[in-house]
Amino acid sequence: MEQFINITLDLLVGFGETLKIFLVTLAFSLPLGLIIAFGSMSKFKPLSALTRAFVWVIRGTPLMLQLITVYYGPGLIFGRVLLTSVSAVYITFSINYACYFSEIYRGGIESIAKGQYEAGQVLGMTRRETFFKVVLLQVIKRIIPPMSNEIITLVKDTSLARVVTYYELIYFAQRYIKNAGLLWPLFYTAVYYLVFTALLTFLFGKLEKKLSYFN
Amino acid sequence: MNILEVKDLRKRFGDNEVLKGIDLSLKKGEVLSIIGSSGGGKTTLLRCLNFLEIANNGEIVVADKTVFSATEGEKPTIAPEAQLSFGLVFQQFNLFPQYSVIENLMLAPKLRAKRMGTGEKIEDIEERAKQLLATVGLTEKANEYPCRLSGGQQQRVAIARALMLSPDILCFDEPTSSLDPELTGEVLRVIRSLKDSERTMIIVTHEMEFARHVSDRVIFISDGVIEEEGTPEELFGNPKSEKLIAFLSAGQE
Ligand SMILES: Nc1ncnc2c1ncn2[C@@H]1O[C@H](COP(=O)(O)OP(=O)(O)OP(=O)(O)O)[C@@H](O)[C@H]1O
Ligand SMILES: [Mg+2]
Secondary structure (H helix, E strand, O other), rough: OOHHHHHHHHHHHHHHHHHHHHHHHHHHHHHHHHHHHHHHHHOHHHHHHHHHHHHHHHHHHOOOHEEEEEEHHHHHHHOOOOHHHHHHHHHHHHHHHHHHHHHHHHHHHOOOHHHHHHHHHHHHOHHHHHHHHHHHHHHHHHHHHHHHHHHHHHHHHHHHHHOOOOOOOHHHHHHHHHHHOOOHHHHHHHHHHHHHHHHHHHHHHHHHHHOOOOO | OEEEEEEEEEEEEOOOOEEEEEEEEOOOOOOEEOOOOOOHHHHHHHHHHHOOOOOOEEEEEEEEEEEEOOOOOOOOOOOOOHHEEEEEOOOOOOOOOOOHHHHHHHHHHHHHHHOOOOOOOOHHHHHHHHHHHHHHHOHHHHOOOOHHHHHHHHHHHHHHHHHOOOOEEEEEEEOOOOOOHHHHHHHHHHHHHHOOOOOOOEEEEEHHHHHHHHOOOOEEOOOOOOOOOOOOHHHHOOOHHHHHHHHHHEEEE
């Protein structure tokens, strides 16, 4: 029993590391995704083409490969390590998720009827005002379901960080196999992921409900 | 004095010339109906007046001030206050769904007061919004959201919203076309009541009976030109051009 409690607490520390990846990634990728979305919708063709090509590459290759490239790549080219595993993870995850989010944002923004912009213009509102005061909340409402999917995927993707020696929850649990011959802590980690994703699902459900007063 | 003068307005989409030189003038308080068959350019004309489309050529003069002028092949000039000279009520209402009825009315004036630093008070804007809601008969719906209103009610809100900025000329693009027949009456009644309060209006409509009764003048547009123009009695009672005769008789079937 004491061992169970100790391992639970130890894994909680590991989960803290997982949570760091999750939070830092969201903090950077949510706004970055909006910038990428605007880039990909730009009327300036070279910019939109370049942005879309970048998004295609990032979404079309495995996150694990991107992690390895960012972490080990500079070492292979310049002969020395440039990034700590922590920064490599934060950078790679943020960019990867920003690309996914950008596509969701773009879909959301493009789904808003053109009449909303026109109504804003005819009432003398600026484009900026129309976007922030009229369009944005409608976009948010529409993208909640796909965003919640993507964010829950992120929770689980954090486990990929260990390929570049970032010590997160799974790594913490695997140590018990090597050091103590215990297999169960590895399976036990599922509980942490499940509880956390349940919490997220609950929060997104609340948000969805809060915005259900209009359509 | 004419509140509005439009001179030689032309608009092309690619090679397709949709407005082929429209001239019209409107006195203050006058109600002009525009009729014509589908694809004739009626919507495009209203959209050009509201700067949702930029005409390729022509001039728009409001109260003796040139608010828009364009010459084929040159960059058009639009006066800064041009947009607010006109208001537009859309066929599809285009209310802002996340705002209540009164918020829909107040949003643009509030933002404008802030942007321009006019010092206009929120209470004054709210007062005006309440008055206009009373005008369109929706006082008790002030705090309702658009999705809980009927189409006719939504369109009345849209009319009140357009009036909030006191446009010199209020345009309607088939305001009843997306409504169930039993709801058109309430909207047409509101528009008629605006006529009594001396608003200058341009109404694109397929409701011939309505056009006949509400308008001071009617124009018939076909293929991007004004084919015929006159009082309702003249146009409906004694149509001259073949196209108008054909158009009116087709409507009677
Ligand atoms: N944004 C656009 N791009 C290209 N062509 C357009 C555009 N808007 C309108 N048109 C064309 O312009 C012509 C006139 O259209 P418009 O909508 O002004 O007609 P309308 O008189 O309002 O017809 P309706 O009675 O059906 O509403 C049509 O041939 C239409 O296809
Ligand atoms: Mg039309």
